[in-house]
Amino acid sequence: MKKIDLNKQLKRTSILNTAYKLFIEKGVNKTSIAEISQAAGVAKGTFYLYFRDKYDIRNKLISHESSQLFTAAKQALDKKLVNDGPMPFEDMIIFMINNIIDELNRNQSLLTFISKNLSWGVFKNALTASPSSDDVDFTQVFNEMIKASDKPIKDPELMIFLIIELVSSTSYSAILYKEPVDIETLKPHLYNSVRSIIDQHLEL
Amino acid sequence: MKKIDLNKQLKRTSILNTAYKLFIEKGVNKTSIAEISQAAGVAKGTFYLYFRDKYDIRNKLISHESSQLFTAAKQALDKKLVNDGPMPFEDMIIFMINNIIDELNRNQSLLTFISKNLSWGVFKNALTASPSSDDVDFTQVFNEMIKASDKPIKDPELMIFLIIELVSSTSYSAILYKEPVDIETLKPHLYNSVRSIIDQHLEL
């Protein structure tokens, strides 16, 4: 890579990191582009050389952070599989969900940031809109897990959709507001519900 | 009621109706208090005599409209029960959900307005924050339905929470964006999931 391209890459990364920090600290709306630029040590105009506007960079960050969350969960799962041997498909899903929920519980600013945006729309975007990025292709990961499972699954995309919406929308409320109960109290009910959604999609 | 109180009530209602119309037409953010006041035929200062700010009136409207939605669904259910005789608890829940989804599908502006706000937080608000309002107390309605059911239910509030979050968040995406499938395609999967969530909460 030429020196100038390397410089551009560094500058882009610096802006991304700075923006993430500010978004987490003060929220997207309360963060101005002027602040991001200044904190990143570039001129305001430079921001626009790399990103279209504040929402462009926000979406890129959400995709990236969601991807990180899934990647970490998948890695934890893989590690467990190596240690403990194979486990049923449902358990793998629950394991990953639990891993993600715990991380979000630890890092509630991140949850507020991705908030309800961790939904199907952003998911689809994360898959289709960033072929150039280093982010993982979730669909592929799930498809592999499904294939690896001995039990065939009907309408896997729909199943994932139902699970993601249920989990993200209930845990958002439980983690941030403890409404109607705190996340630990919610977990058993939630996981039971997830299990039964999976059960429905098992080909008999 | 004194004449002056009646006048105040009329003014309040006029502001509420005007705001609802504008929120549906242009969205909450694009509607200014100046617009609401002018369209309602009162001075800007007058708005503040009745509501704290735009979000105060928005929340009151969401509670009210959600309540309307539930009331209509409950009435349709009661009518059906009169005609067709008693039905299982699960079927009653599904019937109401279906009724609400159909209405939101017809009135997508309303869905956009209530949007993801039709969540537990607003629900609780709708119950606690409007003792003076004419809106129905959902909790009571559900409790009555549960009592009327022959089968006892564990953690009914949690069960309702799971169902509402699952239904609202998936049908939002399916109705407005047909993502990942359109609402009619989603329905059978969704209703199956709802049924299995209910099943889990039946005391054996």
Added chain:
Amino acid sequence: MKKIDLNKQLKRTSILNTAYKLFIEKGVNKTSIAEISQAAGVAKGTFYLYFRDKYDIRNKLISHESSQLFTAAKQALDKKLVNDGPMPFEDMIIFMINNIIDELNRNQSLLTFISKNLSWGVFKNALTASPSSDDVDFTQVFNEMIKASDKPIKDPELMIFLIIELVSSTSYSAILYKEPVDIETLKPHLYNSVRSIIDQHLEL
């Protein structure tokens, strides 16, 4: 007039005067609304209560100042008529033009400001768009002069149009840039041309 209305009138006038001063000093483009507001001692938002934008206030000023110019010229003419007795129609027109040119020569900032805007478009606007203003109705003034003249005139509006465009556009160049000659050198040629344009429109 109520005290509050009087206050509004004063505020409006204050903004107008301040804007005029700044436009003359630094030009319209180099003057920001923030500057006008600050110099006029009102908040930025207040500006927008009285004027739509910078071009709104600019147009109002151009109309007003043009009107002043014509009014002063007409008054000078009336005074001369009282002293020296009646004069031919052509001489009256030339007298007014000369009066206006001399004033613009004295006040070149004003000429730069109205510049080539003292054209038919602004004229029509000055007539139609400010019925509420105190500005004179030029058309009426000219029509009266034409009626007062013993000689009937064909297509008076067109004649005035030709004269105004010729005079304004040539004297702009002559006064500000002495191009192709200075204004005093231009005058005899210009007035001869004006006379011959009038001659063409005399009904024989």
Added chain:
Amino acid sequence: MKKIDLNKQLKRTSILNTAYKLFIEKGVNKTSIAEISQAAGVAKGTFYLYFRDKYDIRNKLISHESSQLFTAAKQALDKKLVNDGPMPFEDMIIFMINNIIDELNRNQSLLTFISKNLSWGVFKNALTASPSSDDVDFTQVFNEMIKASDKPIKDPELMIFLIIELVSSTSYSAILYKEPVDIETLKPHLYNSVRSIIDQHLEL
């Protein structure tokens, strides 16, 4: 010409043509140097190797296009003279004016572009500022026409100045806004005025 000079010439011409196209399409103010450069296929910095700024290239284009307009009118006149034999000086002037007006009426974007800039200042510029250009020297053309005329003319430059300002400023308004009348209605009045301006300058 060396090959490298030819390349430079091509690049310059490409920038000029691109800028003209964009100026006509979107206006000078709405066209940025970045756009011109990109559309011309050169780097932004390269623009500055050939032109001082946007107004430099604008002026060069106005001079060039005005020159084209006059050249075409002169050629049409010459052709007519060959076919129909000699004609009076006034008729030649009117013929050229008519030719130019018709062209501007057909190509109103060009009129908007040249707009009121087709004035004495740019004229003088066109003569003095582009000795290197291929554009015609208008003064010379007019001087030749005047010489060719049998009637001697007083102050020819002043006469041309009066005529150009009168014609350009009235036809601008008539063509673009049909104010106060459309161009065809204006023509007879305008041409009569031009004739009488010429008459005044004939040596008796």
Added chain:
DNA sequence: AATGAATGAGTATTCATTCAT
């Protein structure tokens, strides 16, 4: 109770120009 004039904080975006490579 009602009014509505006044306030002024808050921010995205463009673009001419430079200069290191």
Added chain:
DNA sequence: GATGAATGAATACTCATTCAT
């Protein structure tokens, strides 16, 4: 000669909220 990344100045406009009448 050519490039194009970086700069940073410059500015309109909205709108929630207050408070004197």
